[in-house]
Amino acid sequence: MSSTVVSQTVPAVKETPRSKPRLLRNPWRHPWFLESFTWLYLIWSLAPIAIAVLFSFNKGKSQATYQGLTWRWYWGDKVNSIWHNPQLHSAMFETLKLSAYTTLIAVPIGVAFALGINRWRGFLPSSFNFIMILSFVVPELIFGVAMFFVFTKMPGLRTVGLGNWAEVLGLVTWNVSWPAIIVQGRLVTIGRQYEEASADLGCTQFQTMRRVMLPLLTPAIFASAILVFSGVIDDFVIVDLLSSNASNTPMSVIIYSTQHGGNGGPALNALATVMLVLSFLVAGLGFLGYRIMTRGQRIDGQQALTAIAGAEG
Amino acid sequence: MATQAPPGPPASPPPTPAAPGTGAAGRPRRQSKPYRPNQWFWFVLAAPGMIWLLILFVVPFYAMLAIGEGKLDRQTESPVAVYNPFTWSSANFTNVWRDLFGSGAFVGEIAWRTIWYVVVASLLSLVIAYPAAYFVARFAGRRKGVFLVLLIAPFWISYMMRMLAWIDLLQTNGYINKVLSFIGLGSPDWLGGHWYTVVLGLVYGYIPYLILVLYAGLDRIDPSLIEAGRDLGLGRATTFIRVTLPLSRQPILTGMLITVLPMLGDYYTNQLLSGAPNTSMIGNLIEGQLSTPSAGQGAILSLIVLLVLLVPMLYYVVQTNRASQAAS
Numbered sequence: 001m002s003s004t005v006v007s008q009t010v011p012a013v014k015e016t017p018r019s020k021p022r023l024l025r026n027p028w029r030h031p032w033f034l035e036s037f038t039w040l041y042l043i044w045s046l047a048p049i050a051i052a053v054l055f056s057f058n059k060g061k062s063q064a065t066y067q068g069l070t071w072r073w074y075w076g077d078k079v080n081s082i083w084h085n086p087q088l089h090s091a092m093f094e095t096l097k098l099s100a101y102t103t104l105i106a107v108p109i110g111v112a113f114a115l116g117i118n119r120w121r122g123f124l125p126s127s128f129n130f131i132m133i134l135s136f137v138v139p140e141l142i143f144g145v146a147m148f149f150v151f152t153k154m155p156g157l158r159t160v161g162l163g164n165w166a167e168v169l170g171l172v173t174w175n176v177s178w179p180a181i182i183v184q185g186r187l188v189t190i191g192r193q194y195e196e197a198s199a200d201l202g203c204t205q206f207q208t209m210r211r212v213m214l215p216l217l218t219p220a221i222f223a224s225a226i227l228v229f230s231g232v233i234d235d236f237v238i239v240d241l242l243s244s245n246a247s248n249t250p251m252s253v254i255i256y257s258t259q260h261g262g263n264g265g266p267a268l269n270a271l272a273t274v275m276l277v278l279s280f281l282v283a284g285l286g287f288l289g290y291r292i293m294t295r296g297q298r299i300d301g302q303q304a305l306t307a308i309a310g311a312e313g
Numbered sequence: 314m315a316t317q318a319p320p321g322p323p324a325s326p327p328p329t330p331a332a333p334g335t336g337a338a339g340r341p342r343r344q345s346k347p348y349r350p351n352q353w354f355w356f357v358l359a360a361p362g363m364i365w366l367l368i369l370f371v372v373p374f375y376a377m378l379a380i381g382e383g384k385l386d387r388q389t390e391s392p393v394a395v396y397n398p399f400t401w402s403s404a405n406f407t408n409v410w411r412d413l414f415g416s417g418a419f420v421g422e423i424a425w426r427t428i429w430y431v432v433v434a435s436l437l438s439l440v441i442a443y444p445a446a447y448f449v450a451r452f453a454g455r456r457k458g459v460f461l462v463l464l465i466a467p468f469w470i471s472y473m474m475r476m477l478a479w480i481d482l483l484q485t486n487g488y489i490n491k492v493l494s495f496i497g498l499g500s501p502d503w504l505g506g507h508w509y510t511v512v513l514g515l516v517y518g519y520i521p522y523l524i525l526v527l528y529a530g531l532d533r534i535d536p537s538l539i540e541a542g543r544d545l546g547l548g549r550a551t552t553f554i555r556v557t558l559p560l561s562r563q564p565i566l567t568g569m570l571i572t573v574l575p576m577l578g579d580y581y582t583n584q585l586l587s588g589a590p591n592t593s594m595i596g597n598l599i600e601g602q603l604s605t606p607s608a609g610q611g612a613i614l615s616l617i618v619l620l621v622l623l624v625p626m627l628y629y630v631v632q633t634n635r636a637s638q639a640a641s
Contacts (some may be wrong), residue, residue, distance in 0.1 A: 031448065031452050041445040045466075045521075048465065048517075052372075112358045112361060113358070114359070115358050115359075116359025119355050122352075128363045128366065131371065134626060135370050137630070141615075145599060145600075149394070151374045153376065153393075154394065164421070173369040180362065185388075185397050195350075233471065251473055256585065259480060259585060260585055272474040279470065302457055306461070306528070308625070311529035
């Protein structure tokens with residue numbers, strides 16, 4: 001389309017320099033430099049991951065030299081494989097448990113919060129909206145430190161103590177802004193017509209929410225659940241500060257503390273690979289689910305991709 | 314509570330001023346009146362989230378303040394929180410202030426190092442991320458889906474996995490050094506406590522978040538604006554500077570915030586990639602003091618960081634609010 005516009009205008013502009021080399025003359029030529037830069041970036045960002053995955057299948061104990069393929073670090077090794085090492089083994093299930101609990105608590109609270117705050121006008125809702133967005137941008141370490149003090153020093157909440165509960169409470173607070181922000185964004189694009197129409201047709205407010213708004217919001221709620229679940233898999237700071245012993249330490253913290261303690265080995269790569277597969281599974285399910293839920297709407301695959309990564313809506 | 318106070322937004326008039334009595338025969342027909350939702354309903358919906366945020370987000374920061382302004386229990390060697398502002402002590406604050414700006418100010422040095430790392434790493438991220446995001450948003454054409462998957466993939470890969478990947482590559486006998494020594498550049502000790510390794514780690518770790526924001530912003534730019542610039546005789550570079558760049562100011566600022574804020578609280582990247590004290594950042598100082606008698610100073614330090622970051626954070630909040638209001 002654009003090229004036709006150009007070909008129409010070029011004859012009119014007489015002073016177009018004819019002497020320029022062909023390559024420089026086409027104003028819509030393909031940006032080869034940008035494309036190669038992008039490919040270089042992609043290689044730089046993904047090749048190290050591929051190599052790390054490869055090392056998880058390494059025959060030897062090295063994380064630096066490739067010595068052949070084996071399942072040793074997954075379950076072959078009776079002591080050090082992630083299946084047989086009790087710490088690594090429990091870390092996998094701890095991560096899944098934390099993700100599930102956090103998603104189950106944070107998503108309903110966040111969605112209800114978004115619905116209430118977005119439609120209710122006044123000083124109170126806007127200040128709580130402000131606090132919610134603040135919780136989205138505050139550096140995780142600062143928030144984690146505050147949580148640490150609450151669960152170790154604060155009368156009342158101190159009884160919770162560090163461990164599973166503290167981790168879930170901290171993670172929910174940290175992640176509740178995902179559903180709250182995404183659902184609010186969707187509410188703004190939906191507008192008020194549907195609510196007004198349903199009220200006009202005699203629905204109570206509750207029926208409107210249940211039968212009209214909730215179905216309209218399903219893709220957004222689903223996308224936020226995917227984000228929360230995968231966000232907890234990847235979370236490090238909060239769980240690092242709020243875990244108390246090996247039984248409630250998830251994968252990310254195990255990888256950090258073991259590697260930092262100088263005991264790294266291909267088993268850690270194997271654990272990280274499990275995390276990777278888990279995250280990609282969640283992302284894949286999220287993508288498929290989002291496509292199915294938005295069937296019939298004008299949403300293409302690219303929009304679905306960015307939606308489940310939290311960059312849309 | 315304050316629920317009755319706001320009279321609600323001027324609810325738009327009902328779409329159809331339905332004449333009374335036009336319902337199905339026999340059914341009690343509701344009189345059509347302006348849609349005025351009960352404000353209490355919104356309150357009940359929002360209440361769980363509000364209470365949650367109050368107890369587990371607002372109160373914790375007060376607890377942090379109380380620890381920071383509290384005192385030290387000499388017996389147990391542990392800090393004690395003081396919740397009454399009238400009995401606050403400024404001992405921790407004085408100590409931190411002295412460490413920051415006094416004569417033997419070791420914290421000041423760490424603070425400057427943190428700022429320096431974060432500035433270099435975030436600018437480097439922007440320089441790398443912008444062209445890639447720009448290419449995928451504008452020129453990828455039919456291959457956009459593939460590029461987008463590859464661009465977003467690191468977003469789904471755990472931070473620790475990505476650090477682990479570089480630890481593997483940067484070992485003294487790792488692949489990077491094998492390539493370097495093959496072309497005769499020797500084999501440097503990358504993981505032995507160097508600022509450039511830490512900055513590389515920060516760039517690599519946080520760039521996926523930045524690139525996502527940039528892509529989403531650049532993808533929203535209407536291509537006809539750029540075409541118009543070109544049709545009106547601007548060159549490639551001028552169009553970029555005069556049209557594309559001003560339009561991407563907002564995504565750049567948001568993206569930088571989203572990378573800079575967590576980078577300032579980072580304490581794990583440098584631990585994994587260097588571990589040496591000469592690369593420690595503010596985050597290490599705060600985290601390292603948590604379970605020690607000087608936890609109170611850690612709390613004060615956290616609050617100072619928070620205070621410094623308040624302006625950019627408020628900027629982000631205001632922008633987010635404005636964006637949602639503009640859309641409605």
